[in-house]
Amino acid sequence: MPLIHDEPADTLGHRASRPDGDGSAQPSHPDRGTRDMAEAMFARHVRVRTFAQGAREMDSLAARFPNHERFHLLAMRLHDRSEGRPAALAGWMRLAERFPHCGEAFVIVVRTVLRMTGRDAARALVEARFPDGAPALPHLGMWARAWEEVGEHARVDATLSALLEKGAMPVDVASLHAGLLRRRGDLSAAQAVLERLPPAPGEDAPAMHDGGVADQLAALRRDRRLLARRGLGDTAARNMHQAVLRDCLVSAIARRGTPPAMRGPVGRVVMFNGSLGAGGAERQLVNTAVGLTHAARAGGAIGDYRLDGPVEVACRALDDRPHGDFFLSDLTSAGISVDCYSQIPADVARSDTAVGGIRDVLHLLPAPLDAATARVAALLRQRRPQVVHLWQDGMVLAAGLGAVLAAVPRIVLSVRSAPPPDRPERDRPEYHMLYQTLLSAPGIVLAANSRFAARRYATWLGIDEARVRVIYNGVRPLDETPRGDSAVFMAAFNARVPATRTIGTVMRLDDNKRPLLWLDCAARMLAQRPDLRFIMVGDGPLAQQCHAHACGLGIADRVLFTGRRPDVGFWLRHFDVFVLLSRWEGLPNVLIEAQAAGIPVVTTPAGGAAETLVDGVTGIVLPDALSPDTHAVSAAVLSLLPESATSVATIARDARRVATERFSLLTMLGKTMEAYVE
Incomplete structure (x- = not known):
């Protein structure tokens, strides 16, 4: 773990309290060459994905400059990628405590606590950090981002709008507010925030003395024109993500048409999941993929059906979290290929003909669709499967549109637990519309692994429970042979x-x-x-x-x-x-x-x-x-x-x-x- 975790208290406290550290010849602040070297080293390890090695090297550099926030921040980013966010949480908390101005560290703590222990715990964390309400600069931006993570949008908007009314909002905070509004999908409000900034002396346009804000405003205006050209007006500008996603889904479903009935043996199947980590859903994906593969090689008969295959697996990534490849060897030893669609270059994916009709609005889709859709469509256009099997809500969101764009004849949405609204910290406003729109298309079916989940999804989506197929997990007795120590x-x-x-x-x-x-x-x-x-x-x-x-x-x-x-x-x-x-x-x-x-x-x-x-x-x-x-x-x-x-x-x-x-x-x-x- 980084120095910020493990350095003894007397070292941390003593060095942080004196500009020159322990009085030795160590400089308290790095020169420009050292800073550039650190940034290049960080970028190299991220590019080649050697996160653990990079974290060790950055820890060493941070030890030389214990008061330099940036080096500790870069080290924590690498530890985060190497060890996983939950394991790195303690380090982020110490970084936020040691460097109170480090908004990134505090917001990551809030985000992680929200996901791990719920909204109440995250809210308590922000209230403890800012007991007197919205602070003055330089902490106002941190306060706004933290409450945004918790979902307290009204609180953020009311406070920042009041500052804007008084003419007391700094340009960078106005830019932050506009960015938060855009991330929510409210282009109209984001544009209004920037247009209400007072103009620079001698200028007619708002805040033209700040090139970043001018570019931000121009991008918002350009995106609104894109919406208008697609027939999506002011309503879409206030709810961009859902409007654009619905528009893209509807147009893709229309282009896909009605797939022909499945006759004869089933051909290529591609299963999608976020990773191959040590989870229950991942284990079932592996059991299914391996079981189907063995059946196909043994003649293809599975009950009343035949499978020629092959069965393949695609994930977003295997190396962006610890043990994300936990089940990889189970698949490769069975001869099953595994692709990571995040490795497809963005420009290559965007050039695929499958996304031609929506290429100009891909960046307006909600995350993670903005990055995933073109890559998933390009992968599937190359593979041309008969069936795409999407495992878990997150992958339905990330890859559902891409599968429709690629005109896959059969798409199975496989849910493994309660629906998103039952888990508020993981819910997304797009989920309800996404599922309803996908299930309106021929050849797209919903499957759950329990009657409980089938009943809850049917109630949530307002559909007949009989439309949700129940496929219980298949389990074989586990090998009792000990491994390792x-x-x-x-x-x-x-x-x-x-x-x-x-x-x-x-x-x-x-x-x-x-x-x-x-x-x-x-x-x-x-x-x-x-x-x-x-x-x-x-x-x-x-x-x-x-x-x-x-x-x-x-x-x-x-x-x-x-x-x-x-x-x-x-x-x-x-x-x-x-x-x-x-x-x-x-x-x-x-x-x-x-x-x-x-x-x-x-x-x-x-x-x-x-x-x-x-x-x-x-x-x-x-x-x-x-x-x-x-x-x-x-x-x-x-x-x-x-x-x-x-x-x-x-x-x-x-x-x-x-x-x-x-x-x-x-x-x-x-x-x-x-x-x-x-």
Whole structure:
């Protein structure tokens, strides 16, 4: 981690308090050549994507100039790309604390807290930073960007507009406000902000003494003319993103027409996802792609359908987050090609004939469509698949329009959890219109992996639930062979805490999965059953807090934290009961995999979790997902610890039967092919 994380307090505080650092010959500020060298070094590592190496080199430079904010900022950007935003959050927080004028650091903290723990936590963070309301310069821009992240648009607009009325708004803050308004899609208001700036002396136009603002205003006027030429008037200028996206979708759907009925074997299939990280949806994508590929090579028969293939996978990127290529080897070892569409040069993508009708307004689409649409269309025009399978809401947003532009005959929108409005921190105003418009086109179908998700999406979109196909996850028993140091790690735990009854989990250590509550429940169970021990498999932003919490509860010696592990099957075979306490879920693979291993499960009723088991037979569904009670969790877990070997065998048999009958890989592949054809 960078110097801003790890430097001892006496070094950080002492150096920061004296312009000349520790009094040595080290200069407190770099010369121009050193600054240029640092910027070039940063740009090179970003270009070749050597983020970890770049972070180490930038840390070294920041150590030489501990008071130079820019070097610490560049180092944190590289750590962010190397380690992932959640893991880098502590570093961003320290950077914001050490350099209070660093708006980028504080806004990133707010954005990350919003995504990880919700709007209330992010709002509290901004209020704590600015307890007296809107500050004076130079912090006004930081205040505005932070509240914008939280979604407090009215607060930002009221404050900045009042300053403009008084003639007290600096040009750079007016530019910021116009930029925020444009990002929301309100070109009309953004243009009005800049046009109300007082003109420079001797000039008729607003703020012509600032070339950047003049260019910004010219761009806004140019974009409004583009909207007008497409027949999108003042209403679109106030809601640009949805208006342009709807216009592009409607025109692309009209050009695509009605695809011919799918007859004969299915040809090329391209599956899209953001990355191949260690997630449940990613695992199901891999299971589906590999299963279909093996079936195609074995003759192509999958139930009543045939697949000639090939099956291919496309992702936005694999290297812009830690472990984004977690499942890559599973695909490549099966001979499945993987493309990253973000690597297609923008000018090449924009020149493709598929985007000819909307080329001039691509930059007016909401992110990430502005960058993704032409690249996705170009990739698909080159591949010419019969089927495109888009996994998760984010990829439906990023690649849905591109798939229509490429005139793909069959497009499957695969949703894996509750719809976006159920997760406000991830919702986007474009989602509702996007799904409704896509589903109005022939040959585009919606599939969910649980009845819960199918019901919620149907209600949200105002469509018949029967239109949402349910394709349950397909799970095969996991390999129980240990990999890496897992066997040694487990043997050490056995030596320290002899094998008794083991309660375990496999999860991402984040706020949604509630690992701290899980440990609270472990402490309560241990008070009743001192022979218990606990294993937590997984990693995430709350990992350090989990270790500290276990120590605080006095149970650290009874808990094994394994970190992220590829050999989940090995760890499952050491569990007697599996416990998952999620706030929200899709259809949790781990609950199915635990039962396939013969392990009873305890879960909250989050999302489709209750659909994975037979309540009271192969596990217990807790009554509440919002605020599970530790007493209820403990009682449920302890009730699943039968004393006789016969009872254990009965539970294991029933659990395996449910997992194999309800969630077989063959059933999932057959339902997937049905969605591709019918």
